[in-house]
Amino acid sequence: MAIQRMLGEMAQMPAEPVDSNGKPVTDPEALLNIAKIHTVKDRLDNIETFDWFSVFDKRYGGPNWIFKEGVTPNPTIQEHRHLGPSSGTPGMPEKIVLTEEVQGKLPKGNVDLSKTNKGLTGSDIFVDSKSPSKISEAINDKISETTGGTIQQNATLEVLGKTNTRWTREFDSTDASTSGNTSVQDSNTLLNRAIESGATNASDLLNVDLTGMYHGRYVSIVRLSSSSRSNTPVVEITASNSSTNAVINKVTLNGSDFDVANKYQSFFLIFNHDGKTKLRVRKLNTTSSIKVRFDYTIVEPVHPAVFDR
Known part of the structure; x- marks a missing residue:
């Protein structure tokens, strides 16, 4: 009777029985069939031997996380995501607002600066807010101080400052x-x-x-x-x-x-x-x-x- 008070009238039954497809079993006859092949020992063994650590590991920390009472900082969340309700995944918190919930500057090592289509280059950044040109376009259109360059025939070169050359x-x-x-x-x-x-x-x-x-x-x-x-x-x-x-x-x-x-x-x-x-x-x-x-x-x-x- 004491066991029944704790575990229910059918103490040998799993806590939340499911069928082979993972769906909850609610049919009375199906529940009786499950009761015939299960024991209270099976249920207790399941509680004591189930890998609860792996379940809570995903919820509360990384692979080496061990809960220690009173220890700070709080454990991290291994599978925590900020996808928002629009993701279709229930319980997902809203996306992070960078202007309000993030501080500090992103270090250079965390930016992809490789010379690839994914890397950040001068072809991605405008010269200023009023210019239609990217940095790469502006630099490529300049005459180099070290390698020189060519001013096209239809270009107009205006020099308002002094020009010092090897003959003037x-x-x-x-x-x-x-x-x-x-x-x-x-x-x-x-x-x-x-x-x-x-x-x-x-x-x-x-x-x-x-x-x-x-x-x-x-x-x-x-x-x-x-x-x-x-x-x-x-x-x-x-x-x-x-x-x-x-x-x-x-x-x-x-x-x-x-x-x-x-x-x-x-x-x-x-x-x-x-x-x-x-x-x-x-x-x-x-x-x-x-x-x-x-x-x-x-x-x-x-x-x-x-x-x-």
Whole structure:
């Protein structure tokens, strides 16, 4: 009677009998047939010898999980999935919201960066939110700094900055010296700014080395303005050997060499470059107040032309 109170009137019956197809057995006659071939010992053996560990292992942890009371963190769930009710699997929790339920950054090792169709490459990422081009398209359309490239015949190349090559050099007011000089706003210059000398003291407006250029004969084109047309020396343009300081060629400009006071004019200096040339544009000492402004200098191979000197 005690056993019947615990296990039911038919104590030898399995707890939830099923047929060969795994469906619950409910027919009374079928249940009696099952009772005839089962014993209470069978039922107890099933409880005691059944591999419950494997069942709870799938529910509460990995293959080596052993429950220990009071131990943290809590056991993991081996077959836990966030598929949501739309998956058709009952009891599945909603999918994880990355913006709310995940923290930390994904390490590089967890991203597929292989050069395959599944790997993350520049062909998957846009340059920015306003660009229709992917990174791979943008880079492949650029000229390489190491291997060069070709600008197509129908392309238009616009260079608003300086271009320095093995046969040309460009220097503007940003390259000029500010020692003893002042950067001033001037709408008549290339960059709307000029370097202006002091009134009487000498100062270098430009002092640069010409390196990495082909050896040969060059002309320096210097754009200047003078506040006075006084018939006294105001500017000296010099090309010298940067190792020995020996003068290769120079030209001295008087105030009277400027056609109009405070109006920019280009002056030229021809010199031979042997790989060690220093170019200097210098405002000279003057007794009267004369300010010289420097706009830019271009150095290029000399060619037949009409010079003002």
